Amino acid sequence: MKENDRLELTRRGVLVAGAVTAASTAVPFSADAQTASAPAASPTAKVAMKVNGKRQELTLDTRTTLLDTLRERLQLTGTKKGCDHGQCGACTVIVNGERINSCLSLAVMHQGDEVTTIEGLGTPEKLHPMQAAFIKHDGYQCGYCTPGQICSAVAVLDEIKRGVPSHVQADVTGKPALTNAEMRERMSGNICRCGAYSNILDAMEDVAGVRA
Amino acid sequence: MKSFTYQRAKSPAEAAAAVAGQRGAKFIAGGTNLLDLMKLEIETPTHLVDVQDLKLDRIEPTSDGGLRIGALVTNTKLASDERVRRDYGVLTKAIVAGASGQLRNKASTAGNLLQRTRCPYFYDTNQPCNKRKPGSGCAALGGYSRQLGVIGTSDACIATHPGDMAQAMRVLDATVETVNPQGEARAIPIADFHRLWGDTPHIETNLQPGELITAVTLPKPLGGRHFYQKVRDRASYAFALVSVAAVIQPDGTGRASFGGVAPKPWRVEAAEAMMPQGAAAVSRAAFAGARPTEDNRFKLALAERTLALVLAQAKEG
Numbered sequence: 001m002k003e004n005d006r007l008e009l010t011r012r013g014v015l016v017a018g019a020v021t022a023a024s025t026a027v028p029f030s031a032d033a034q035t036a037s038a039p040a041a042s043p044t045a046k047v048a049m050k051v052n053g054k055r056q057e058l059t060l061d062t063r064t065t066l067l068d069t070l071r072e073r074l075q076l077t078g079t080k081k082g083c084d085h086g087q088c089g090a091c092t093v094i095v096n097g098e099r100i101n102s103c104l105s106l107a108v109m110h111q112g113d114e115v116t117t118i119e120g121l122g123t124p125e126k127l128h129p130m131q132a133a134f135i136k137h138d139g140y141q142c143g144y145c146t147p148g149q150i151c152s153a154v155a156v157l158d159e160i161k162r163g164v165p166s167h168v169q170a171d172v173t174g175k176p177a178l179t180n181a182e183m184r185e186r187m188s189g190n191i192c193r194c195g196a197y198s199n200i201l202d203a204m205e206d207v208a209g210v211r212a
Numbered sequence: 213m214k215s216f217t218y219q220r221a222k223s224p225a226e227a228a229a230a231v232a233g234q235r236g237a238k239f240i241a242g243g244t245n246l247l248d249l250m251k252l253e254i255e256t257p258t259h260l261v262d263v264q265d266l267k268l269d270r271i272e273p274t275s276d277g278g279l280r281i282g283a284l285v286t287n288t289k290l291a292s293d294e295r296v297r298r299d300y301g302v303l304t305k306a307i308v309a310g311a312s313g314q315l316r317n318k319a320s321t322a323g324n325l326l327q328r329t330r331c332p333y334f335y336d337t338n339q340p341c342n343k344r345k346p347g348s349g350c351a352a353l354g355g356y357s358r359q360l361g362v363i364g365t366s367d368a369c370i371a372t373h374p375g376d377m378a379q380a381m382r383v384l385d386a387t388v389e390t391v392n393p394q395g396e397a398r399a400i401p402i403a404d405f406h407r408l409w410g411d412t413p414h415i416e417t418n419l420q421p422g423e424l425i426t427a428v429t430l431p432k433p434l435g436g437r438h439f440y441q442k443v444r445d446r447a448s449y450a451f452a453l454v455s456v457a458a459v460i461q462p463d464g465t466g467r468a469s470f471g472g473v474a475p476k477p478w479r480v481e482a483a484e485a486m487m488p489q490g491a492a493a494v495s496r497a498a499f500a501g502a503r504p505t506e507d508n509r510f511k512l513a514l515a516e517r518t519l520a521l522v523l524a525q526a527k528e529g
Binding site for chain 2: 109
């Protein structure tokens with residue numbers, strides 16, 4: 001029995017030690033505002049911004065990203081955290097009319113800004129045309145990247161309309177055209193692991209009115 | 213991420229003094245590179261000085277027919293400017309070849325010049341890296357180095373400057389304007405802005421502590437045809453294996469800077485003089501003394517062929 005007890009203890013000890021090791025190796029990759037909010041001495045700052053038309057006044061740990069503010073403070077969980085390093089585009093929101101990666105932006109730097117998230121584009125009762133088009137064209141599979149894809153897609157059509165140049169434009173002195181190639185290039189900052197890209201482009205073309 | 217205090221500066225001199233006056237303080241503009249590195253604790257500033265209120269977000273003509281680009285002008289705004297598209301096409305083309313639409317909406321002109329290398333061993337905090345931790349060694353030497361530098365590197369570091377915009381700025385002979393903590397202005401030619409790594413790869417530019425970039429100025433337009441040809445592992449949103457920023461004149465003379473190969477935009481004026489003789493002559497001279505690894509030796513041939521493509525396009529008229 002004693003032998004068994006010791007064995008049990010030892011095994012549990014190993015399991016606990018293993019869990020600690022796993023947690024500590026994970027720290028550098030998750031040391032963001034969520035896990036770092038514990039120490040009381042962390043500096044804070046005040047910020048006021050308009051999110052989906054509603055004024056928000058917040059006091060935040062200075063480290064808090066716009067993404068974590070939206071999700072964890074304002075419960076706007078439509079905006080997703082993918083890579084948290086600006087590589088996947090799942091966190092894309094529209095700030096003062098332009099799309100950005102909300103994971104690579106400090107919330108305290110957004111004093112006076114107007115932020116639009118997927119919740120602000122439309123509602124289940126009153127969908128934004130891009131949301132309706134994604135449904136119609138099956139522009140997703142698992143759906144995780146979709147809010148970022150839709151925010152980006154809405155901003156992309158606006159960028160083409162405003163004449164923002166792109167890498168696939170043959171002549172950058174001219175206006176870009178509403179083509180599949182233009183949209184494809186401009187959406188490269190939004191990754192879809194399910195590979196719904198062609199349907200996403202169908203949805204965008206539908207909204208842009210370039211295909212029947 | 214390590215905690216930090218935060219302030220918004222009201223003037224360039226105040227911002228410079230704030231950073232110079234506190235150990236561990238840094239400027240923050242778009243934040244797209246700095247925050248990425250702070251999350252990994254590769255950058256650990258104790259104080260951030262936000263420069264967004266400094267009114268450095270305008271593009272204005274200069275008295276000698278050039279353009280003065282405020283340090284905080286975003287990549288999208290700079291690439292979209294009608295004057296830049298018309299007279300400095302290589303700059304618009306280089307910018308839109310880089311990053312993603314979301315990042316270009318945030319990334320600033322000054323921040324783009326200051327972006328740090330994407331060497332995987334710089335990013336991996338479990339590996340030695342003389343740039344991240346001076347004196348710790350270089351895991352890239354003898355490591356996976358396909359993406360890394362072939363010239364201007366050293367035994368301490370073989371990383372590259374990863375940016376596209378700086379290649380165009382170099383071809384255009386841009387000047388970096390700064391202000392120091394005493395409020396004194398300085399103008400640094402882009403050729404002298406980035407450093408070769410030598411024994412101190414952690415010092416990447418010739419900026420002094422607290423010195424703030426206020427603008428980048430372009431001399432009057434060069435004319436000619438403007439090209440930015442980028443070769444990368446996917447068609448969009450990837451760093452260059454090799455890129456060529458070039459302005460080619462109707463008589464076959466021109467300028468070219470190679471990206472993805474060195475610690476700084478790699479433009480060799482003596483090599484450029486051979487432009488009418490073709491890409492092989494130019495690249496042979498530009499890459500004399502190259503020290504590629506077995507993994508990235510292909511960049512030498514690729515650089516020549518990329519320039520050849522540009523020159524062929526220039527000939528098509």
